[in-house]
Amino acid sequence: MFQGLPPAQRRLRALRHQLRRRRRWIAAALVAVATVSALRAVAPSPPDTVDVLVAARDLPSGTLLDRSDVLAQRFPADLAPSVTSPSPVGRVLAAPLARGEVLTEARVVGPGLAExxxxxxxxxxxxxxxxxxxxxxxxxxxDLMATDPGSGATRVVAREVTVLAAPAEVPEGPASGTGGALVVVGTSAVDAVEITSAALSQFLTVSWNR
Structure with a gap:
């Protein structure tokens, strides 16, 4: 086909012939490369993530937290709770946590309960x-009730008080002085005054329907 031509021209024409035969394949490859580059250009960048503490296992209310009770997991920054608990060690759970559930300030005894x-x-x-x-x-x-130790008369001090935190384990039986057990509740400002006053001189008990 290229006989009679100088060797250099024969090689050049042979190369051009091969390129013409393969130009469709080359064009298709270039289109594919251009498509991939375009997709990468318009694809959104990975979202920012933050470390969030979650329960390492099911934890009951009243648990005194230590390092083995929690672990860090990466959360998208825009989905992570805004009020997480940064230093949980030594704090007491006000409500039970399921495994993998985020530990927030509202779940431990402290100012976050008020929020x-x-x-x-x-x-x-x-x-x-x-x-x-x-x-x-x-x-x-x-319902919180107060009993007068002198007369034995009992009255309801506050109704429908919400329990926010309760101890998991304490010695049973009545106690005097600073004994007994602390329970954290949420109530109205008016009832809070009544409850505090009653607690100074009377015995408090509770009744409820679960």
């Missing part, structure tokens, strides 16, 4: 009977 109960006053209440306190669970709505 979780908008419009309510967060109040620690000491029940003389510590065993009674262990029967309560966060989320229970209870």
């Amino acid at each position: 979780a109960q908008a419009g309510q006053t967060v109040l620690p209440v000491r029940l003389p009977d510590a065993g009674m306190a262990t029967l309560l669970r966060p989320g229970d709505e209870v």
